[in-house]
Structure formats: structure tokens, C-alpha cells
Amino acid sequence: MKKTLLAFAVMGALAGTASAQSNVTIYGVLDIALNYADNGAAANSRTYSLDNGTQLPSRIGFKGSEDLGGGLSASFQLENGFNSDSGASTQTGRLFGRQAWVGLNGGFGSVKLGRQWAPLFLALAEIDPFEVGLAGDASLMFGAGTYPLRTDNTINYSLPSMNGFSGQASYIMGESPGSFSDNRQYGLGLGYVNGPINVQFGYHNANTTAAPVVADTKHAFIGAVYNFGPAKAHLGYGDSKLESNTPGATVKNRNWLLGLSAPVGSAGTAMLSYIRNNVRDVADANSTLIAIGYTHALSKRTSVYTSLSHTSNDSGAALNGAAANGNDPTLFNVGLRHKF
Numbered sequence: 003m004k005k006t007l008l009a010f011a012v013m014g015a016l017a018g019t020a021s022a023q024s025n026v027t028i029y030g031v032l033d034i035a036l037n038y039a040d041n042g043a044a045a046n047s048r049t050y051s052l053d054n055g056t057q058l059p060s061r062i063g064f065k066g067s068e069d070l071g072g073g074l075s076a077s078f079q080l081e082n083g084f085n086s087d088s089g090a091s092t093q094t095g096r097l098f099g100r101q102a103w104v105g106l107n108g109g110f111g112s113v114k115l116g117r118q119w120a121p122l123f124l125a126l127a128e129i130d131p132f133e134v135g136l137a138g139d140a141s142l143m144f145g146a147g148t149y150p151l152r153t154d155n156t157i158n159y160s161l162p163s164m165n166g167f168s169g170q171a172s173y174i175m176g177e178s179p180g181s182f183s184d185n186r187q188y189g190l191g192l193g194y195v196n197g198p199i200n201v202q203f204g205y206h207n208a209n210t211t212a213a214p215v216v217a218d219t220k221h222a223f224i225g226a227v228y229n230f231g232p233a234k235a236h237l238g239y240g241d242s243k244l245e246s247n248t249p250g251a252t253v254k255n256r257n258w259l260l261g262l263s264a265p266v267g268s269a270g271t272a273m274l275s276y277i278r279n280n281v282r283d284v285a286d287a288n289s290t291l292i293a294i295g296y297t298h299a300l301s302k303r304t305s306v307y308t309s310l311s312h313t314s315n316d317s318g319a320a321l322n323g324a325a326a327n328g329n330d331p332t333l334f335n336v337g338l339r340h341k342f
Contacts, residue, residue, distance in 0.1 A: 024067060031055075032086050033059065039331065042331045129225030142291075150206055150208070157174075
């Protein structure tokens, strides 16, 4: 802990010094909520807790850029995640487990090297009415909760935005001795935003076993949001394949998302979501989530929120914190979020 505090003190001092030479920002989020969770078990199923990051994970970060001249600039981002209810580090105790990358930007787009977001997850976050947070978090359902959030050892290239189109590709080094392909991953993201429409596509492929016997995990997602004015309609579809070298053990599943979000007055937003997880070729392994939520801005930086969800699991499924297969969990929370 002393080393962690010392590292933050040094970074803060460097940020103050570097600001005269380049653009450096210290930022963060504090998010904490009262949570109620019922895992659906017959006995001792209910848990009441004060939890971190129910809408947005708590964090502190440093980001900046430097003009190199000739239309070229350098940029970086270091982001630490922590539990606001206890002060403990998240991401298995990493100092900068949320993001840690450096990059170059220019007319060609941008190249970033290090730990960063997976394009697939960013595509899902754009479409989910709950923005992959609260009790309606779509990442808990899509791919049966196996979508990657971030990846280490990543080389990411992003195209410059052109007439509403955007694109990025990531290659994740496997770092396996004697093999370039073992444990490698790659991802792709494409987007189109124009007026009321937002369309996003994401793909991720992970080689999880040693060549030449390969078992890949493959995820594809496509979705759209359309702003009708009084409300936004959200629609998403995902297809996942978790391969196995064991005959009959490969898992294939499909996901559908239908959602609505609507402004409430000048400071509120209401959200509604229906998500279906369908496991193919396996009997009684499907799940359905229904969620409703509301967030209210007290200022530009501070919000209060609440959300409620219920998941119905078939007899062979146990998503969203179910105690066992066939249990149907319920989640409810009320929280406070502050950005700085």
C-alpha cells in the first residue's frame, strides 16, 4: 500500500510539472451504492451490501498528450481501479489495471500500445441502454458473461473518423515461448454515427490453447440505437462460440437485446432492457433478463441512480449471480456517483 501511495504522489507531482510542457489531466470517478441481491436459493438467498462501482467503476487516472509538430502528437493514459467501499485495489491488485497505454496520433489515425479496452466491449457499451452498468449490465448476459473487457499486450490501430464512420483493430500478443500464435487474440470494431442513428459492430477471437491443437473463443456483436426524440430504441444481437477440443463440449450461444431509454425532465434518464441468452444444442440452458433503471443528474459531475433486474434461468443455467442452475436472481440498487 505504501508503494501504491508513493506512486500516486509521484504521478501527481509529475502531472503538475508536465502541465507546463504538455497537456496532462488527473481525473476520476467515485461510485458507491446500497445493493440488494437475491440469488434465488431456497434459503439464505438475500444479501444487503454497500458496493463499489455499480454504475461506473471507481477509478483515478492520468492522461495527457504532447504536440510533436507536423500534425503528430503523443498520448498516454494510466488508470487505476479501486473499491470505493473499502479503498482496496481492483483488477487483481494491479496499479493501473483499468488502462495503461502510450500512443501516437496523426492524420493516419492513432496507434496505442499497452493494456486497453477490447473493441467488442466498446461496441456493446455504445448500444446497451444501461451502458454496461447497474442491474441491467448487458455484459453479464452477452456471451454468457464471457465478453473481454480489456486486454494486455495490445497493439491497437484506430482509423480517423470519416463522415461518421470509425474503425479500429487490435492484436494481442500471446507471449508464448516458441510460438507466435499460442494464446494470441485479435479484435475489430466498426461504427457509424450520423444524426439520430448509431450502429456498432464488434468482434473478438481468442486462441486459448497451444497450437497445433487450437480451441478458439469467438464473439461477434452488432447493434444500433435510434433516437426518435422522445426516446431512444436500442437493438443488439450477439453470436458466440466457445470451442473445445473435447467432442460435444463446444458451447454456442446467441443473444438478443431490446431496450429503450428516455429523458425525464431536464436532468433524468429512464432505461428499460430485455436480454435473451440462448444456448444452442443444449437443453434447458437459456436465460432472460429484464431490467429497469433511472439516473438523475444533480450537477454536471454528480448523479444519483437506481435500478432493478430479474433474471429467469432455465434448469441448466445460472447467470447473474444465481446460486445454482435454475435459480432466478434479483438485483436492486440505489447509488451516488461523482466525477472529478
